Amino acid sequence: MDYASSDARGAGPRGTDAPLPHGASGVKVVIVGGFGVGKTTMVGSVSEIPPLTTEETMTQAGVGIDHNPGAGGKNTTTVAMDFGRISINRELVLYLFGTPGQERFWFLWNGIFEGALGAVVLVDTRRIEVCFEVITRLEDRRVPFVVAVNAFPEAPQYPLPDLRTALALSESVPIVTCDARNRASCRDALLSLMVYLSNLAAAQETA
Numbered sequence: 001m002d003y004a005s006s007d008a009r010g011a012g013p014r015g016t017d018a019p020l021p022h023g024a025s026g027v028k029v030v031i032v033g034g035f036g037v038g039k040t041t042m043v044g045s046v047s048e049i050p051p052l053t054t055e056e057t058m059t060q061a062g063v064g065i066d067h068n069p070g071a072g073g074k075n076t077t078t079v080a081m082d083f084g085r086i087s088i089n090r091e092l093v094l095y096l097f098g099t100p101g102q103e104r105f106w107f108l109w110n111g112i113f114e115g116a117l118g119a120v121v122l123v124d125t126r127r128i129e130v131c132f133e134v135i136t137r138l139e140d141r142r143v144p145f146v147v148a149v150n151a152f153p154e155a156p157q158y159p160l161p162d163l164r165t166a167l168a169l170s171e172s173v174p175i176v177t178c179d180a181r182n183r184a185s186c187r188d189a190l191l192s193l194m195v196y197l198s199n200l201a202a203a204q205e206t207a
Contacts, residue, residue, distance in 0.1 A: 025091060028115050029193065031082070031098040032138070033122035034130025038150045038180035039098040040082050042122065046186035047084025047096065081112055086187065094190060118197050119145040120189055122180065125155045128166055135167060146174040146196055148189040 031039045044051045082098030097112050113119075119138055123131050131147075138145050149163060158166075160175050169175060174196050178189040 026093045026095055027117050028095045028097065029190065030113055030116045030119040030143075031096060031122065032119050032134050032145075033099075034124070034127060034134060037122040037124045037127075037130070038152075039122055042120075042150075042178075042180040042186050042189075043082040043084040043096050043098045045181055045183050046086050046190065048087060049085050051082060051084040053082050086190065088187075088191065088194065092194070094194075096190075113141060113143065116143060118193050119143050120193055121145050121147045122178075123147055123149045123163070123167070124152060125149060125158060125163070126152065128163070131167070135169075144193075144197055144200055146176065146189070146193045148176050148178045148192075151177055151179045 031042055033039055040053055044053070081100065082096075084096040084098075085093060086096065087093045097116070099112055121131055121134055121138070135145075135147075147163075147167065147169060149160070160177070164171075164173075164175055167175075174192050176189055176192050179185040
């Protein structure tokens with residue numbers, strides 16, 4: 001049985017205490033990106049348990065504080081983190097932590113990133129510039145990451161090599177496309193991170 005396709009739920013509140021498959025190991029992965037790029041959507045789409053979210057309605061108090069160009073239709077925001085879980089196979093379970101996108105909540109990143117094995121950076125091509133600081137922070141923390149371009153229907157499409165250049169990404173950093181609304185697509189993006197981490201570990205062993 002492929003646990004990644006299982007629809008089992010835990011017995012506790014909201015299913016969050018569902019036991020891991022026997023013999024499986026849990027790995028912490030962080031989903032990052034600017035405001036409104038689809039982090040909460042991705043966690044909710046791919047999680048095999050009902051996701052925990054900290055979405056709050058945006059108010060006039062954020063006007064002049066939060067800079068959210070291109071996300072005018074969004075009226076909620078993550079103020080702490082999102083949490084979900086997905087079993088990749090019988091041996092590997094990913095705990096997913098979505099970070100808040102607004103800069104005034106970035107102080108929470110210190111706790112969220114503690115113990116994280118790697119990260120997925122979600123990118124909206126309508127607002128590429130909002131992920132520059134996110135990528136810089138990951139590089140400063142030496143957190144391995146892959147970039148996943150979220151396929152918003154109305155967003156312009158660019159060749160991935162052009163996006164790599166625009167984001168000043170190393171050739172070694174994977175960049176993929178995904179649809180944060182689609183479970184299989186999100187799972188593929190997470191798998192690309194797992195393959196990248198495995199390759200990094202193998203390279204370190206042979207160095």
